[in-house]
Amino acid sequence: MSVGPEIAAEVRSTCPYCGVGCGILLRQDGAGGVAVKGDPEHPANRGRLCSKGAALGETVGLEGRLLAPQVNGQERGWDETLDLVAHRFRRTIADHGPDSVAFYVSGQMLTEDYYVANKLMKGFIGSANIDTNSRLCMASTVAGHRRAFGTDTVPGTYEDLEEADLIVLVGSNLAWCHPVLHQRVLAAKAAKGTKIVVVDPRRTATCDGADLHLPLALGSDVALFNLLLAAIYEGGAFDRDYIRQVEGFDAAVTKAMAASAEPTGLRSDLIARFCKMWLGHEKVVTVYSQGVNQSSAGTDKVNAILNCHLATGRIGKPGMGPFSVTGQPNAMGGREVGGLANMLACHMALEDPGHRAAVRSFWDAPAVPDRPGLKAVEMFRAVAEGRIKALWVMHSNPAVTLPEADAVQDAIAACDFTVVSDITAETDTAREAHVLLPAAAWSEKSGTVTNSDRTISRQRAVRAAPGQARPDWWHMAEIGRRMGWPRTFDYSGPAEIFREHAALSGIAGGFGLDFDISGLAGISDSDYDRLAPVRWPVASRQGGRFFADGRSFHPGGRMRMVPVAWRAPAARHAPRFPFRLNTGRIRDQWHTMTRSGLSPRLSAHLAEPFVEIHPADARRLKIAPDTLAEVTSPSGRAILRAQVTDSVQPGTVFAPMHWTGQTAPSGRIDALVAAATDPISGQPESKASVCAVAPFAAGYYAFAVSASMPAPRDDYWARARTAAGWRVEIAGRTPPADWDGWARSLFDLPEAAAESVVDPARGAARIAFHDGGRLLAAVFAGPEPLGLMRDHLAGLPGAEAPHALSGQAPADMPDPGPTLCSCFGVGVNTILTAIETEGLMSVEAIGAALSAGTNCGSCRPEIAALLDRAGRKEAAE
Numbered sequence: 071m072s073v074g075p076e077i078a079a080e081v082r083s084t085c086p087y088c089g090v091g092c093g094i095l096l097r098q099d100g101a102g103g104v105a106v107k108g109d110p111e112h113p114a115n116r117g118r119l120c121s122k123g124a125a126l127g128e129t130v131g132l133e134g135r136l137l138a139p140q141v142n143g144q145e146r147g148w149d150e151t152l153d154l155v156a157h158r159f160r161r162t163i164a165d166h167g168p169d170s171v172a173f174y175v176s177g178q179m180l181t182e183d184y185y186v187a188n189k190l191m192k193g194f195i196g197s198a199n200i201d202t203n204s205r206l207c208m209a210s211t212v213a214g215h216r217r218a219f220g221t222d223t224v225p226g227t228y229e230d231l232e233e234a235d236l237i238v239l240v241g242s243n244l245a246w247c248h249p250v251l252h253q254r255v256l257a258a259k260a261a262k263g264t265k266i267v268v269v270d271p272r273r274t275a276t277c278d279g280a281d282l283h284l285p286l287a288l289g290s291d292v293a294l295f296n297l298l299l300a301a302i303y304e305g306g307a308f309d310r311d312y313i314r315q316v317e318g319f320d321a322a323v324t325k326a327m328a329a330s331a332e333p334t335g336l337r338s339d340l341i342a343r344f345c346k347m348w349l350g351h352e353k354v355v356t357v358y359s360q361g362v363n364q365s366s367a368g369t370d371k372v373n374a375i376l377n378c379h380l381a382t383g384r385i386g387k388p389g390m391g392p393f394s395v396t397g398q399p400n401a402m403g404g405r406e407v408g409g410l411a412n413m414l415a416c417h418m419a420l421e422d423p424g425h426r427a428a429v430r431s432f433w434d435a436p437a438v439p440d441r442p443g444l445k446a447v448e449m450f451r452a453v454a455e456g457r458i459k460a461l462w463v464m465h466s467n468p469a470v471t472l473p474e475a476d477a478v479q480d481a482i483a484a485c486d487f488t489v490v491s492d493i494t495a496e497t498d499t500a501r502e503a504h505v506l507l508p509a510a511a512w513s514e515k516s517g518t519v520t521n522s523d524r525t526i527s528r529q530r531a532v533r534a535a536p537g538q539a540r541p542d543w544w545h546m547a548e549i550g551r552r553m554g555w556p557r558t559f560d561y562s563g564p565a566e567i568f569r570e571h572a573a574l575s576g577i578a579g580g581f582g583l584d585f586d587i588s589g590l591a592g593i594s595d596s597d598y599d600r601l602a603p604v605r606w607p608v609a610s611r612q613g614g615r616f617f618a619d620g621r622s623f624h625p626g627g628r629m630r631m632v633p634v635a636w637r638a639p640a641a642r643h644a645p646r647f648p649f650r651l652n653t654g655r656i657r658d659q660w661h662t663m664t665r666s667g668l669s670p671r672l673s674a675h676l677a678e679p680f681v682e683i684h685p686a687d688a689r690r691l692k693i694a695p696d697t698l699a700e701v702t703s704p705s706g707r708a709i710l711r712a713q714v715t716d717s718v719q720p721g722t723v724f725a726p727m728h729w730t731g732q733t734a735p736s737g738r739i740d741a742l743v744a745a746a747t748d749p750i751s752g753q754p755e756s757k758a759s760v761c762a763v764a765p766f767a768a769g770y771y772a773f774a775v776s777a778s779m780p781a782p783r784d785d786y787w788a789r790a791r792t793a794a795g796w797r798v799e800i801a802g803r804t805p806p807a808d809w810d811g812w813a814r815s816l817f818d819l820p821e822a823a824a825e826s827v828v829d830p831a832r833g834a835a836r837i838a839f840h841d842g843g844r845l846l847a848a849v850f851a852g853p854e855p856l857g858l859m860r861d862h863l864a865g866l867p868g869a870e871a872p873h874a875l876s877g878q879a880p881a882d883m884p885d886p887g888p889t890l891c892s893c894f895g896v897g898v899n900t901i902l903t904a905i906e907t908e909g910l911m912s913v914e915a916i917g918a919a920l921s922a923g924t925n926c927g928s929c930r931p932e933i934a935a936l937l938d939r940a941g942r943k944e945a946a947e
């Protein structure tokens with residue numbers, strides 16, 4: 071791929087993280103880096119970025135990049151490697167049939183990559199064994215949409231959030247996971263008083279600014295929305311005209327009338343208030359995300375929500391509708407190309423012979439399977455059982471993110487032949503692969519993505535891919551050619567692939583399906599280069615909204631309400647496992663941290679894996695704040711820092727999903743998650759496993775900073791980037807007998823000059839290593855959790871630091887505390903001090919004094935929480 075000199079100018083692209091799909095302006099900074107700012111013209115963000123988008127420039131360096139193909143850990147040339155992969159797949163298919171191979175792909179791939187993957191597997195290999203991490207993400211929504219609408223269409227648009235009078239956020243931590251949308255919601259509230267309700271078992275950052283928080287019991291959403299449907303019916307709030315177009319109204323209402331409030335655990339006055347707000351505001355948008363989808367009743371939860379909108383006709387009209395916000399940047403594109411094992415292409419159905427024949431003839435393909443392939447959880451089970459003998463994982467890290475992740479990792483390791491395409495070899499999945507294919511990363515490759523509101527945007531290369539890295543579509547086209555289809559996969563670049571995909575969507579449009587972008591099928595290379603964000607459908611019969619007229623894509627054209635009833639999460643409590651384990655995301659990390667973890671700014675917010683536990687439970691179990699807790703489930707165990715907080719309910723704990731064998735081996739939370747799935751969507755229940763919690767019997771705790779990467783081998787460790795190098799939290803059951811030797815091996819500094827204070831009787835030690843005047847590394851250890859000025863210490867490696875061993879900052883350099891505002895690097899202590907000494911009363915006043923919260927705004931809910939905390943303190947005194 072050539073990247074011409076004209077590209078040195080500012081380039082428009084799209085953020086590679088979440089499904090908001092913010093537009094970005096990129097410029098090479100001349101020093102090998104990329105400068106990033108929000109695109110004021112992009113309809114998703116109008117110039118805004120969140121903390122992750124704003125820090126993209128810190129994540130595009132070459133550190134850790136996979137730069138050449140590898141076979142069994144040895145670098146090899148492309149030709150040799152591709153021939154090997156093609157040969158192994160061909161031979162496996164010849165010996166064991168097409169269903170003995172599988173692709174596991176990702177909602178982060180570009181549409182063009184995804185299209186080629188789907189075509190190669192479903193059209194040419196002739197199996198439907200291609201599934202995607204969207205199975206862990208959006209599958210329940212896809213299934214719910216198809217049950218209600220006959221197709222997988224997201225009816226909402228971002229503008230609806232501004233037009234709505236009531237926004238209900240269900241199982242969505244929008245403030246942390248779709249921060250720019252959250253800001254749009256808060257701006258609408260400021261402008262016109264939009265009401266906000268949050269339905270989440272936890273009190274999250276999203277509750278800041280909410281008018282009502284419903285802390286329902288984990289997994290009880292169907293009961294809550296059935297109660298709402300019953301209230302709609304009893305209050306006569308249904309839309310008589312609209313429901314003429316709806317099948318199943320009576321049956322759904324009958325089921326709803328039988329619903330009880332008990333499973334929700336909510337006070338009846340809260341439920342009544344919620345229903346009153348819903349009935350009282352015609353313009354209501356229900357935004358929902360993983361608290362809904364990642365459930366063994368995920369599809370029913372989706373339909374319980376859709377039922378309320380269908381009953382009231384509040385759908386597809388400005389300011390109203392159900393709105394599933396997608397997680398990954400191209401979750402929608404993957405659904406469009408048919409990347410799920412039970413879809414065909416362009417929203418066509420595998421089970422439909424007419425669709426199959428049309429796709430087969432369009433592709434001129436030897437075979438199109440007539441039955442669905444293995445869904446993600448089943449796929450890795452088949453790998454474990456040896457039924458899948460050749461596996462290709464692209465752009466995902468399933469050894470970390472699939473439920474029962476330890477078993478998944480073992481299965482990948484034991485598979486006869488595993489190929490992994492990634493930008494780095496340092497992932498828990500890549501470590502188990504036979505073949506590694508180096509992928510071109512964001513900022514080096516071109517294509518399109520579709521965001522949550524169906525807007526297609528371009529990602530554009532701003533520089534050439536390093537080493538031998540090549541775009542994902544190229545990997546697959548090469549394999550397709552070498553497997554025997556040279557003409558079919560002879561693509562010149564993403565524009566050609568896009569045109570083919572757009573033309574195929576015209577066939578779908580001909581069947582009367584929703585996804586039709588055939589208006590772009592004739593796009594020239596230069597128009598593709600210039601393509602501005604556009605919302606589909608883009609066809610000759612240009613449409614705008616869906617479903618306002620009550621017409622669906624079911625045979626007969628009527629919408630469907632689906633009768634649903636609450637059922638408990640799949641994993642049942644046993645006396646040994648009395649807690650429910652809820653999992654999810656933090657503000658500044660992206661999934662398994664292979665990119666966001668490279669940014670010191672983003673790593674400063676929450677630097678180690680943790681478990682949130684209610685104070686009453688912590689007291690009973692004798693788990694003190696900041697000590698470590700051991701969390702076990704039938705499938706795995708973890709050691710996590712205890713965050714004692716009443717933001718979670720008694721009997722439940724919450725842990726983030728981001729830590730891996732590379733960053734905190736005992737923090738791999740999916741090792742504990744049960745592989746229970748929704749019977750319809752196949753989506754795993756990532757948020758309601760059962761577990762036990764106990765104190766971790768730590769014999770010592772340690773904290774270390776270092777200029778080079780430390781390699782701990784202790785029972786617990788968590789490593790994070792800093793501007794000066796690394797910081798590590800460490801703990802273990804038995805203190806080392808030789809602290810000096812332990813520290814030297816931790817930092818791999820066998821010879822360096824050391825300065826140390828060791829107290830063997832207390833089990834405490836402080837050791838610093840110097841090179842001349844410069845601090846190389848320092849470690850602080852003791853029998854209790856250490857009260858150190860961590861953020862101050864993290865800045866010391868590489869500098870002259872004569873007082874490092876004190877563990878404290880000099881009086882004229884106060885410790886800023888954990889970074890809250892990552893844009894301006896403002897710490898918690900700095901903000902608390904300013905609140906106290908300057909009497910600051912509002913988020914705005916803190917912004918004016920310290921700049922905190924004035925750029926991307928992602929930390930504003932946390933600043934508000936600090937104000938609250940300070941306020942509470944005053945009241946208590």
Ligand SMILES: Nc1nc2c(c(=O)[nH]1)N[C@H]1C(S)=C(S)[C@@H](COP(=O)(O)OP(=O)(O)OC[C@H]3O[C@@H](n4cnc5c(=O)[nH]c(N)nc54)[C@H](O)[C@@H]3O)O[C@H]1N2
Pocket residue numbers: 088089207240241242243244246247248269270271272274287288289290291359360361362365396397398652653654655656657658659660661757
């Ligand atoms: N910072 C950051 N942002 C991201 C990502 C990231 O990794 N980091 N990933 C992106 C991706 S791929 C996705 S899918 C989205 C996910 O975005 P979200 O779905 O908003 O994020 P989660 O934290 O997974 O889960 C949301 C909430 O669901 C709640 N929940 C758990 N169980 C239930 C339940 O039974 N009912 C209800 N009502 N709520 C429940 C949890 O307490 C949690 O607060 O985020 C995207 N954005």
Ligand SMILES: Nc1nc2c(c(=O)[nH]1)N[C@H]1C(S)=C(S)[C@@H](COP(=O)(O)OP(=O)(O)OC[C@H]3O[C@@H](n4cnc5c(=O)[nH]c(N)nc54)[C@H](O)[C@@H]3O)O[C@H]1N2
Pocket residue numbers: 176178203204206207208360364397398464465466467468471472491492493494497509510511512542653654655660661662663664665727739740743756757
């Ligand atoms: N317990 C629990 N588990 C969960 C969830 C949860 O809420 N709780 N959420 C689930 C959800 S919603 C999701 S979406 C998944 C996400 O899970 P994954 O997709 O497994 O996580 P990522 O870290 O995003 O993995 C992306 C991989 O692609 C690599 N990569 C980056 N750029 C490129 C590129 O251009 N090309 C290629 N080939 N590779 C690239 C990255 O280095 C990384 O290894 O996790 C799921 N797992």
Ligand code: SF4
Pocket residue numbers: 085086087088089090091092115118119120121122123124247248249250251
């Ligand atoms: S909200 Fe943040 S992570 Fe999501 S697309 Fe926008 S800048 Fe990227």
Ligand SMILES: [Mo]
Pocket residue numbers: 206207208397398
């Ligand atoms: Mo996701």
